[in-house]
Amino acid sequence: MRRQQTDPYLRVIVGFLDLSILCLGLIVFKWLYYGLTSSSGALFTIEWVLLSIIAGYIAFSLFDMYSDIHGKDLRKTIYSVVFSMVFYLMIFSFLSLWMAPTPMQNSILLNAGVVQAALIMLWRVSLWKLIREHYGIRKVIVVGKNYPFVHKVLKKFISHQQGLYEVTDHISTFDPASSKVREADILFIDTELNAGSKKKIIHYCLQNDKEVFVIPDFNDLLLGNGVSRQIDDVLIYSHNTVELSACEKFMKRAFDLTIASLLLIISSPVFLFLYVLIPLHSKGPALYKQERLGYKAQPYYIYKFRSMVQDAELNTGPVLASEKDPRITSVGKVIRAMRLDELPQLLNVLKGEMSLIGPRPERDYFVEQFKEEIPEYEYRFNVKPGITGLAQIYSNYTTEVENKLRYDLIYARQYTLSMDLKILFQTLLVMVNHKQAKGTSNESSMVSQQKLLKGNID
Structure with missing residues (x-):
């Protein structure tokens, strides 16, 4: 192996x-x-x-x-x-x-x-x-009885499409003597498996030189980046609140003011071009503002270039954008793919309502829904929202909210100025990677792998 x-x-x-x-x-x-x-x-x-x-x-x-x-x-x-x-x-x-x-x-x-x-x-x-x-193609087996989870994992591996992995099977019960387990390179553990089963699988993989894939739960992320201490002869890990220190806040604000000012000057020709183009292409103003929740869940108005038809939510109410959303204009598809619709938020950064890097701000309507489903969602408000962030460079528009939240919590826990610099520069890669902006799907590959797993999943 x-x-x-x-x-x-x-x-x-x-x-x-x-x-x-x-x-x-x-x-x-x-x-x-x-x-x-x-x-x-x-x-x-x-x-x-x-x-x-x-x-x-x-x-x-x-x-x-x-x-x-x-x-x-x-x-x-x-x-x-x-x-x-x-x-x-x-x-x-x-x-x-x-x-x-x-x-x-x-x-x-x-x-x-x-x-x-x-x-x-x-x-x-x-x-x-x-x-x-x-290394070749590495064989992955999904272990667990949660069939929606199995289908979700299958879809993620198909969209990954890097010639690295192949989901070869799914087993509901772990058996170390099984030929399927012995031939696998990686075991992907279902999030709903009990602690005893997870421990058994992890020990088996460590002893047999196999790799384990586990999606971290939110407690793991919140308690990450701990400091080791000793109480008498007992080793403990100390964890503080999910909050930046006063020095980190000062450095981050200085960074935001400097870079946002430079970016506004550099992007001013693009800013003016879109300000003229968008109203010419579709009815309505080029800019619009919308209430979002910022630091400590305080409301403020975010500025964006309009990428959808005017009054897109007039009849539906608040609706999250989806892949191939019919409300998005042809110009809107381009500026969303290149993240140019976010340019006006540099003004929010200068006003101190946002940071260049941080969790994406969301509307109160959706925040209340997310908090009901995921109580840990509230911790993302312990840092200022950002124009871009870890979730924006490692996920897609269509990524589930719980997966984006994992990136947001990692950022809040492990913030450094060098991390902000890396995220800022890697956002340039996202701007030219239209596939990431649109989300991914590969129906033919999905069908072929579903046939392969049909006997175990259906």
Whole structure:
């Protein structure tokens, strides 16, 4: 059985090769421009190499190039390389202006950047294919009697579609002697299994070098990130409230004001273009405001570009948007896919009603429903709502509310300024990944796998 978690040593090796390509690219192009015996001196080469390492590490880390190396799909890998290289060139140019005695010529940097990007793309795609050939398709068995859960898991694996997993069977009762269990690589545990059954399955997997997939419950997330302490000779974990410290709030507010102001200036041409285009395309104003609940569940008005027909909820009342929602206009589909409908919320950020990063704000009508179904939903109001967040970069518009809440609670529990930076930059990947914005479905694959499992699920 081959494990597929990302080995920390693999991250180091991959990072070393990425940065080596960047450094060698600069050295080769410097020699091509100035010659091997140039009087520009070796010192400049060393300085440029050091700047290249710093810029490369920052850019590649911002786009999460070294986590879940095994699990990323090919499209996201390609997007990540492209965006990382663009920001690498920007960061390198900025650093060279301030830190190098002689800034590198733009012609050298751009030409080297094209070759570096091509080589890193080739190396990363090759790595992606090698990993899949080495690990192959991993066989998954779902364990549990909750058939709606089984169907939901099946649908998630089909929409994943990365050539990594295949749900081969479903068993209602765990039997370690079963041939199905012995042949499986991964056991996916039903959330409703009792604690004793879960413990038995986990122990079996650990002893037999198999992987366990478990969806964490909300208590696990709320009690995460604890601090170990000792009371006499007893080890305990201490957990505080789901709340940012005063220092974290100050840093987050300073970050919001700085970045939101810059983004407003940069995006002003797009802002003006949409302000004119939307009313021309469909009846109604370009902007609309809607009441949402913010920090500590206090109401405020959110600003958005209109992506639906005017008065979309006049006859239905509040309704959550769904995949292929007929109320969404053709222009609305594009701006929703690219998250451009959220641009006016930069004004909410400047007013202090929102943050750039945080849980998406929701209407009181839906909040009351969600709290009845999921009492833990109230804890997401312990941080300011955001324009983007963990749930926005790792889920879809159509993702169930309980799964989005898991990301929101992780964010509230594990907040750092570096996490905000990573989420902000990875939102760029979401803006070009229209599949993620629309949600996913693959009916033909669903039918074929349902036939495979029919004898056990029906």
